[in-house]
Structures are given as structure tokens and as C-alpha cells.
Amino acid sequence: MNRRRFGQLTTGVALAAVFGSKVWAEDWQATLDAAKGQTVYWHAWGGDTKINDFIAYVGAEAEARYGVKIEQVKLASTADAVARVVAEKAAGQTAGGAVDLIWINGENFAAMKQAGLLFGPFAEALPNWRLVDKAGKPAVISDFTIATEGFESPWAMAQLVFEYDQATVPVPPVTLAGLQAWIIANPGRFTYPQPPDYLGVTFLKQVLYGVMQEPEALQQPLDEATYEAAVAPLWAFLDAVHPSLWRAGQAFPANEPALGQLLADAEIGISLSFNPGRASAEIAAGNLQATVRSFVLEGGTIGNASFVAIPFNAAHRAGAMVVADLLLDPAIQARAQDPAVLGFLTVLDQAALDPVAKARFDGLDLGVATLAPAALGRSLLEPHASWTARIAADWVGRYGVAQ
Amino acid sequence: MKHGQGGLGGASLLRQVPRVTLLLLFVPVLAGLLGTLAPAFGTGEADWWAAFDSLAAWPGLRRAIALSLASGLVATVLSLAITLLLVASLADTAMFAALRRLLSPLLAIPHAAAALGLAFLIAPSGWIVRALSPWATGWTAPPDVLILNDPWGASLTLGLITKEVPFLLLMTLASLPQTDAARRMAIATSLGYGQVAGFVLCVLPPLYRQLRLPVYAVLAYAMTAVEMAMILGPTLPPTLAVQIIHWMTDPSLAHRGTAAAAALVQLVLVVAALLGWHLAERFARAAVLRAAGSGRRWARADPPLRLFAVAVGFVVAGLLITGLIGLAVWSFAGLWQFPAALPASLNLTTWMKSGPDLARTAGVTAAIALLATGAAAGLVLACLEAEHRFGLTADQRALWLLYLPLIVPQIAFLPGLQRLTLALGAENGVPAVAAVHLVFVLPYVFLSLGPAFRAWDGHFAVAGAALGATPAKVFWRLRLPMLLGPVLTAVAVGVSVSVAQYLPSLLIGGGRVETLTTEAVALSSGGNRRIIGAYGLMQMLLPSLGFAVALAVPRLVFRHRAGMRADLRAGSSGRTAR
Numbered sequence: 011m012n013r014r015r016f017g018q019l020t021t022g023v024a025l026a027a028v029f030g031s032k033v034w035a036e037d038w039q040a041t042l043d044a045a046k047g048q049t050v051y052w053h054a055w056g057g058d059t060k061i062n063d064f065i066a067y068v069g070a071e072a073e074a075r076y077g078v079k080i081e082q083v084k085l086a087s088t089a090d091a092v093a094r095v096v097a098e099k100a101a102g103q104t105a106g107g108a109v110d111l112i113w114i115n116g117e118n119f120a121a122m123k124q125a126g127l128l129f130g131p132f133a134e135a136l137p138n139w140r141l142v143d144k145a146g147k148p149a150v151i152s153d154f155t156i157a158t159e160g161f162e163s164p165w166a167m168a169q170l171v172f173e174y175d176q177a178t179v180p181v182p183p184v185t186l187a188g189l190q191a192w193i194i195a196n197p198g199r200f201t202y203p204q205p206p207d208y209l210g211v212t213f214l215k216q217v218l219y220g221v222m223q224e225p226e227a228l229q230q231p232l233d234e235a236t237y238e239a240a241v242a243p244l245w246a247f248l249d250a251v252h253p254s255l256w257r258a259g260q261a262f263p264a265n266e267p268a269l270g271q272l273l274a275d276a277e278i279g280i281s282l283s284f285n286p287g288r289a290s291a292e293i294a295a296g297n298l299q300a301t302v303r304s305f306v307l308e309g310g311t312i313g314n315a316s317f318v319a320i321p322f323n324a325a326h327r328a329g330a331m332v333v334a335d336l337l338l339d340p341a342i343q344a345r346a347q348d349p350a351v352l353g354f355l356t357v358l359d360q361a362a363l364d365p366v367a368k369a370r371f372d373g374l375d376l377g378v379a380t381l382a383p384a385a386l387g388r389s390l391l392e393p394h395a396s397w398t399a400r401i402a403a404d405w406v407g408r409y410g411v412a413q
Numbered sequence: 414m415k416h417g418q419g420g421l422g423g424a425s426l427l428r429q430v431p432r433v434t435l436l437l438l439f440v441p442v443l444a445g446l447l448g449t450l451a452p453a454f455g456t457g458e459a460d461w462w463a464a465f466d467s468l469a470a471w472p473g474l475r476r477a478i479a480l481s482l483a484s485g486l487v488a489t490v491l492s493l494a495i496t497l498l499l500v501a502s503l504a505d506t507a508m509f510a511a512l513r514r515l516l517s518p519l520l521a522i523p524h525a526a527a528a529l530g531l532a533f534l535i536a537p538s539g540w541i542v543r544a545l546s547p548w549a550t551g552w553t554a555p556p557d558v559l560i561l562n563d564p565w566g567a568s569l570t571l572g573l574i575t576k577e578v579p580f581l582l583l584m585t586l587a588s589l590p591q592t593d594a595a596r597r598m599a600i601a602t603s604l605g606y607g608q609v610a611g612f613v614l615c616v617l618p619p620l621y622r623q624l625r626l627p628v629y630a631v632l633a634y635a636m637t638a639v640e641m642a643m644i645l646g647p648t649l650p651p652t653l654a655v656q657i658i659h660w661m662t663d664p665s666l667a668h669r670g671t672a673a674a675a676a677l678v679q680l681v682l683v684v685a686a687l688l689g690w691h692l693a694e695r696f697a698r699a700a701v702l703r704a705a706g707s708g709r710r711w712a713r714a715d716p717p718l719r720l721f722a723v724a725v726g727f728v729v730a731g732l733l734i735t736g737l738i739g740l741a742v743w744s745f746a747g748l749w750q751f752p753a754a755l756p757a758s759l760n761l762t763t764w765m766k767s768g769p770d771l772a773r774t775a776g777v778t779a780a781i782a783l784l785a786t787g788a789a790a791g792l793v794l795a796c797l798e799a800e801h802r803f804g805l806t807a808d809q810r811a812l813w814l815l816y817l818p819l820i821v822p823q824i825a826f827l828p829g830l831q832r833l834t835l836a837l838g839a840e841n842g843v844p845a846v847a848a849v850h851l852v853f854v855l856p857y858v859f860l861s862l863g864p865a866f867r868a869w870d871g872h873f874a875v876a877g878a879a880l881g882a883t884p885a886k887v888f889w890r891l892r893l894p895m896l897l898g899p900v901l902t903a904v905a906v907g908v909s910v911s912v913a914q915y916l917p918s919l920l921i922g923g924g925r926v927e928t929l930t931t932e933a934v935a936l937s938s939g940g941n942r943r944i945i946g947a948y949g950l951m952q953m954l955l956p957s958l959g960f961a962v963a964l965a966v967p968r969l970v971f972r973h974r975a976g977m978r979a980d981l982r983a984g985s986s987g988r989t990a991r
Binding site for chain 1: 472473476537538554555557558559561562563564647648649650661669747748750751766767770831832835836923925927932935936938939940941942944
């Protein structure tokens with residue numbers, strides 16, 4: 011059905027997609043030609059200046075290499091861009107849409123893919139796709155258990171890490187039970203972003219992984235019959251810590267930067283981030299105490315990939331694909347992993363890189379607060395999106411109205 | 414129109430302008446309302462009641478409704494009370510002149526910037542706590558107390574008051590000359606009434622008649638404010654207006670109906686609150702009559718009330734101004750750890766890094782503001798000229814229509830307007846955003862320019878006509894140049910209104926049109942105070958620039974015209990003295 015819709019909608023260069031990747035490989039030059047002179051409206055969350063700066067850098071590279079301009083549309087929430095595409099579809103605008111490229115993953119991707127709002131498959135046709143570490147980083151093709159099927163292209167890996175200030179927390183708790191005890195023993199010194207914020211829900215899922223009887227069930231759509239019993243330990247955990255949270259659980263930071271600011275202000279002692287390099291980068295930028303370090307829980311923490319996707323009605327589809335490919339370029343990937351720039355983990359397979367490209371990665375100084383790849387431990391796969399949506403909604407039901 | 418002499422066509426066109434202008438205000442609001450409400454009643458196969466069921470199932474609904482009502486009503490009552498107290502107890506004093514000079518420019522400050530400044534000030538890690546720590550409080554880390562985003566909406570209410578008092582104060586000062594206040598006060602004082610009592614009994618009744626619509630606008634705005642509530646308001650749950658925005662942009666796409674149902678509830682709430690307020694006006698009237706009948710003079714109440722008014726006035730102005738200074742300091746701050754009262758170092762890093770973005774965003778913001786305000790000023794001048802030439806009078810109904818976009822909550826009609834502009838295939842760029850800004854800018858430009866235009870001395874026109882000038886020539890050569898000051902002031906007001914718009918820019922611009930205000934609000938969720946400070950400051954500077962031009966240009970143009978300069982001094986806020 012996607013295929014048919016797609017056939018109806020595609021024109022020009024994109025028509026080639028219907029014929030499979032062989033034609034694509036030959037026609038990449040045609041895509042580059044079509045992209046030249048286009049301005050790609052990249053809708054990306056705009057709450058972090060370092061990410062904005064990185065996107066600006068990618069834009070400069072895209073213009074220099076391919077004559078493609080990038081205009082970042084800074085969003086307060088990725089859902090704004092989704093809503094925009096929905097509104098366009100509802101209004102019958104099947105071409106020339108405002109959104110060319112979306113920084114996306116998880117539930118936004120699941121919703122858009124299901125609603126037929128995405129162009130594709132295109133990711134496998136990108137020249138740099140062969141460098142992507144599909145085997146070692148299964149999250150690049152399984153987005154919250156949803157097979158990406160080429161409807162989005164990865165550009166960064168993320169893994170949940172905890173950050174703490176050595177000056178106030180000499181020994182960080184590396185088990186879930188230890189964390190719970192620490193929160194209760196240090197009232198007001200821990201919090202998490204307010205669900206349904208992405209990082210906040212990730213924290214809930216991390217706890218769920220640790221307290222659930224059979225965490226394997228998280229890879230399947232949730233089963234109504236067993237759901238309540240399965241998540242009961244999660245609510246028990248949260249109930250226990252709730253009164254000891256920052257502001258006694260009467261308010262929560264809005265998102266990851268707001269949480270990071272609380273750590274920088276020393277309002278909290280332990281924080282979380284989906285970017286293992288965040289703390290080092292913030293220390294380097296002078297925004298965070300030099301005594302901050304990071305840790306992960308025994309048994310692993312949740313990891314996932316960030317993707318870019320192209321809406322079905324994108325006005326500058328060729329340009330968007332060129333940008334998606336450029337994001338997989340080893341030089342760009344190495345830059346993104348540089349803690350002084352972003353500190354995002356690469357999606358590329360180091361073994362697939364040529365020596366020059368590999369040297370770029372080997373030469374990176376990961377920074378004082380960043381765990382070495384080996385110390386990051388096991389990366390747990392994201393649960394099925396049905397769990398994410400449900401526990402976020404249930405959280406709002408339980409804690410969304412302050413007592 | 415310049416050669417309007419030439420045709421009846423031009424004249425009849427001019428005659429239609431007031432009607433067309435009112436349609437321009439009325440149609441988008443009505444169409445937007447219908448567009449918003451359509452999904453609430455289900456479209457296609459969707460269940461009529463499903464949207465309302467899902468709304469009712471939201472656990473925060475009751476609290477969100479209560480918050481919307483409480484913060485709106487409390488903010489309106491207190492703002493009005495503070496404004497009237499200031500005018501009643503301090504009018505014609507040097508202190509009042511000082512307060513007025515402090516408060517008037519604050520009207521131009523966008524709500525978002527004011528909220529951001531206030532947040533910097535009152536947060537547990539904010540300036541007030543820093544100034545007192547650790548020497549007075551003993552705190553070396555920010556205290557774990559809930560001030561910002563408190564579940565009761567107290568900081569939101571405070572923020573609303575700091576912005577609405579300047580608005581109501583200026584509206585009051587504009588209405589006061591039409592109430593014969595001086596003579597009424599003279600009589601009341603000669604009968605031994607205290608100043609405040611005399612004001613309430615003699616001046617307030619005619620004054621409130623003029624203030625009614627502005628007060629309704631304040632009430633409707635305060636109940637539905639989005640950007641201020643996003644920055645200062647509660648989050649568990651947020652106010653209804655903020656939750657509607659969350660639903661509209663929810664990734665699961667299933668909440669559009671819920672959002673529309675909630676928008677309908679919000680609209681009903683505002684209408685109910687306005688009706689309740691209207692009812693309360695009657696009680697207040699009865700109370701004033703009873704007080705008058707009692708014969709008490711309340712003269713001894715004046716000194717404490719005056720003291721209180723001065724204190725409250727300076728606190729309101731002080732909060733806002735200190736908050737804005739805080740924005741500025743943060744934008745230049747190097748490392749600034751708690752509890753230092755000032756940054757360890759100042760640098761230009763933030764401004765250098767975000768300079769290009771800021772400049773581009775400011776450019777877009779200014780372009781939208783000038784487009785919208787230019788169109789608004791043209792329409793308003795044409796309306797007023799038509800009113801003058803054809804002897805039309807603006808009746809109460811026209812005034813209501815003028816206030817319509819200010820009273821109908823933006824959150825209730827903008828989502829529908831967004832759908833409509835998309836359905837019409839309008840390119841959602843700068844022109845579309847400017848066109849929607851026009852709906853909000855025009856009423857303010859009219860309110861600002863109307864009194865001065867009507868107060869212009871008609872003898873000049875008679876003299877001009879006697880010398881053979883056509884009505885058009887009188888307008889272009891006499892009236893417009895002589896009203897340069899008020900026109901520029903009205904334009905500056907329009908620019909400040911346009912710069913401050915958040916929802917219209919966000920929704921109609923489809924995220925592609927970035928203004929200083931949308932950027933500042935988007936950044937405010939991230940907590941990076943330096944960059945927030947820079948955007949907040951720019952947001953404030955742009956309207957200030959408009960007012961600076963409005964002040965400077967007439968003084969430059971009229972530097973050889975002593976009479977015009979005297980006029981400027983007499984009516985610096987745009988009202989020519991008669």
C-alpha cells in the first residue's frame with residue numbers, strides 16, 4: 011500500500027526508487043544533479059546550540075560539496091514537524107511540502123511510517139550505507155523494534171548514561187537498587203525529565219528493564235492481559251522515590267538540557283543523558299563543573315539510534331537524500347563524535363573504514379567524563395513502541411497531577 | 414487616493430474601508446473558530462463524542478480548567494486594582510510621573526521576554542536568591558523549593574500582572590481625559606472625600622465604561638496565555654491552553670480531536686468568565702452606589718493607600734526591569750555559578766556564536782512586523798479619514814469587532830486558521846504570518862492612533878479648504894504631517910505587538926518562519942540561560958527601537974517648528990492636547 015501511494019506521488023528523480031537499488035546506484039549522480047541548488051528544510055529539535063552549530067556545519071559542507079543548502083527549522087519538539095506533515099496531508103498537499111528532512115526516531119517514526127507519511131525506502135540506496143554497522147549496532151535498522159526498512163537513515167548512536175558530580179557524590183550507585191537507595195537517602199537531589207519527554211520515558215524504560223520479571227517481553231507488543239502485572243514493579247519503584255525527588259516530585263524539568271542545567275547549577279547530584287559524551291563536551295565548553303563524571307548501570311543501559319527521514323510530500327527530496335548520505339560520511343561522523351563538537355557515537359562500522367577515515371576516529375580525545383567504549387557496557391534494545399506510549403500515558407495518569 | 418479629487422470611485426472606495434477592515438478582523442476569527450471546532454465534532458467516520466471522552470479521560474482536566482480560571486481571574490482583578498489604585502492615589506504627583514515613565518516602555522516588551530526575565534529573577538537559582546546567598550540564607554546550593562512552575566500558578570499570575578498593569582495603565586491614561594476627571598475630583602475633594610474614595614465614586618464609573626473592553630481583553634488573554642504559561646506556569650498539569658498545544662503537536666496524532674474539544678472547552682470557559690465578570694460589574698456598581706450613599710469620606714485612607722500604591726507600582730516595575738537586566742547579564746556571562754551574585758567574567762561568546770542566527774531571525778521578525786504594521790497603519794488611517802469625511806461614527810458594535818481578535822482566545826481560532834490556510838494552499842511563509850499578525854496588530858494601531866486623529870484641530874482643515882485644497886490634499890499635506898508623531902507611535906505599538914506574537918507565528922508559519930519570539934520560547938525549554946538571555950534581549954530591543962524612532966523622528970522633522978514641538982511635549986504618548 012505504501013508502495014502504491016508512493017508510485018502515485020513520486021515524480022522525476024524519485025521515480026527511480028521504485029526500480030530498486032541497482033538503478034539507484036547508477037542514478038546517484040542523477041540525484042546529486044537534481045539536488046544541486048536545492049534548499050533542504052531540515053526540521054530538527056533546536057533546543058541545543060551545539061547541535062544547531064553542527065547542523066550549520068553540515069549545511070556548509072553540503073553546499074561546498076554538492077551545492078545543497080540546509081535550512082534548519084528549529085523545533086521545540088519533533089512532533090511539531092510530524093503535526094505539520096499531518097496537517098499537509100489532511101489538506102491534500104501531496105507535493106511541495108514544507109518539511110524536507112526530519113530528525114526522528116521512536117514513536118514519531120512509528121507513527122509516520124504507519125500513517126504512510128514517509129518517503130522510501132531510500133536509506134539502503136545511499137552510497138555511504140555500506141559503511142553503517144548493521145551487525146554490531148542493530149539499533150540502526152530496528153528503531154524501537156520497528157524495522158526501519160529504509161524509511162529512515164541513521165546518523166548517530168546514543169546510549170543512556172548517568173552523570174554525577176564527584177564533588178558531592180563520591181561513589182555513584184551502579185545498580186538500580188543502589189540508585190533507589192541513593193535517591194531516598196538524598197532527597198531533592200535527583201529527578202528526570204517529565205514524561206512524555208523522550209529522556210524521561212527512557213528512564214522509565216530503564217527502570218522497567220531492571221525490575222521486570224521477564225524483560226524479553228519488552229521486544230514484543232505489550233499484552234493487555236499481563237501488562238498491569240508486568241509494570242507493577244516499575245510503579246512500586248517510582249512510588250518509593252517520588253517524594254524524594256527534586257521539588258518533591260511537584261515539578262519536573264522539561265527535557266534533557268533543562269535536566270543538565272540542574273546538574274550545572276548543582277541542584278541535583280545525579281543526572282542522565284542519552285549522549286555519553288555530553289558531560290565532557292559541556293565541561294569543555296565551561297558550562298559544567300569539571301568534577302562531573304559518568305557511569306552506567308550493571309546489566310546495561312538502553313541505546314538507540316537517531317535517524318533522518320523524508321516526508322512523502324517533501325519539496326526537496328533529492329537534496330534531502332544527499333544530506334542523509336552526507337551525514338554518514340566518515341569525516342562528518344568523526345566530527346559528530348568529537349566531544350568538542352557533539353560527542354555523539356558514530357553509526358559506522360570501524361572495520362569497514364579505510365585507514366584515513368579510521369584514523370579520524372582513533373585520533374579523537376573522548377574527554378574526561380566520557381566512558382571508554384568498553385566501559386559503556388551492554389546496550390539494551392529499545393522496547394516495542396507500544397510500551398513506550400503506554401507507560402508514558404500511565405505515568406501522566408499517576409503523577410501528571412501534582413498532589 | 415492621493416488624487417482622490419479625481420473620482421467618485423476613489424471616494425466610494427474610501428467609504429467602504431471601515432467595513433472591509435472590520436471584515437478583515439471578523440472573518441479570520443470566525444473562520445478559524447469553525448475550523449478549530451470541526452474536528453471536535455468528528456470528521457468523517459470519527460465518533461462525535463470520542464474527542465470529548467478522551468478529553469474527559471485526561472486526569473489533569475479539572476486542575477487545568479481551575480488553573481486557567483484562577484490565574485486569569487486573579488491576574489485580571491489584581492492588575493485592574495493595582496492600576497486603578499495607582500491612578501487614584503498618585504495621579505498628578507511627581508511619583509506618578511516617575512512610575513509612568515518606568516511602566517510605559519514595559520508595554521512594548523513581549524510577554525515571553527518578560528516571563529523569561531522574571532524566571533531568571535525568582536527561580537531558586539535566580540538573582541534574588543543569589544543576592545541573598547550565602548550571607549543571609551546560608552545556602553551554598555540553590556534551595557529545593559518550588560517557585561517557578563508551581564502547581565498553583567502563582568508565578569504565572571505574577572508574570573501576567575507585571576505585563577497587564579502597564580497595559581491597563583496606558584489604557585486608563587488614554588481614557589481619563591474623556592471622563593472629565595479633573596472637575597469631578599475637584600468637586601469630590603471640596604466635599605471632603607479622600608482622593609481614592611473620590612476617584613472611585615466619581616471618576617471610576619465613567620472611566621470603567623471606557624476600560625471595559627481592555628479589561629475583557631486582559632481577562633481573555635490571561636486565561637489563555639500560552640508562552641507565559643509555558644515559561645512560568647505549572648507543568649503537573651499545565652494550564653489548559655498549554656495542554657492544547659501539547660495535544661496538537663502530539664506525535665501519536667491521535668490527540669487532534671482532543672485538542673479541538675479542549676479548545677472548545679477553553680472558549681466556553683472564557684465566555685463564561687466574561688459573563689461572570691459582567692455580572693460582577695453589577696455587584697461592583699451596587700457596592701459603589703452603596704458606598705456613595707453611606708456618606709463616608711475615607712479621607713484618612715489616603716496616606717496608607719498611597720504608600721501601598723507606590724510600593725506595589727515599584728515592585729511591579731522593578732520585577733520586570735530587574736528581570737530584563739538579568740537577561741542582558743546572562744547573555745554576556747562567562748562561568749556564573751551559584752551563589753555568585755554576578756558572573757565571574759563577562760564575554761561576548763554567546764553573542765558571537767549566535768550573532769548570525771540572531772541577526773537573521775531579527776530580520777525576519779522585523780520584516781513581518783513592518784509588513785503587518787504598514788498594512789494596519791494604512792487601513793486605520795483610511796478608516797479614520799473615511800470616518801471624518803463621511804461623518805461616520807464608530808458605534809459600540811464596531812468597537813466590539815475591533816476587540817474581537819483580542820478577546821477570542823488565540824488558542825481557540827488559530828489552529829483552525831492554520832488548517833484553512835493550508836487547505837487554501839497558501840504558502841506559509843512570511844507573508845501569511847504577516848497577514849495573520851495584521852489581525853492582532855490592527856486593533857492596537859487603531860486604539861493608539863484613533864484618539865489623536867480625532868482630536869486633530871479641524872480649523873486647519875477649514876483653513877486649507879478655504880485656500881482651495883481638496884480633502885485629499887488636506888489629508889496628505891496637513892493632517893498626516895501634523896500627526897507624524899502619533900502615527901509613528903501607533904506604528905511602534907503595532908511593531909511591538911507583532912514582535913510579541915507567538916502562536917500566530919508558530920502555527921501559521923508552520924515552524925518554517927522563525928521569529929525572535931518563537932526562538933526564545935523554543936530555547937526556553939532547554940535551560941541555556943545565556944542564549945535565552947540573548948534572544949530575550951533582542952526580543953525587547955526591536956520594539957524599543959520602534960519607539961525610539963517614533964520619539965526621535967518628529968523631533969528631527971519639526972526641529973524648526975516650535976509649535977509642533979510643543980505639541981509633542983504635551984502629548985508624548987500620541988495624544989495631542991486640545
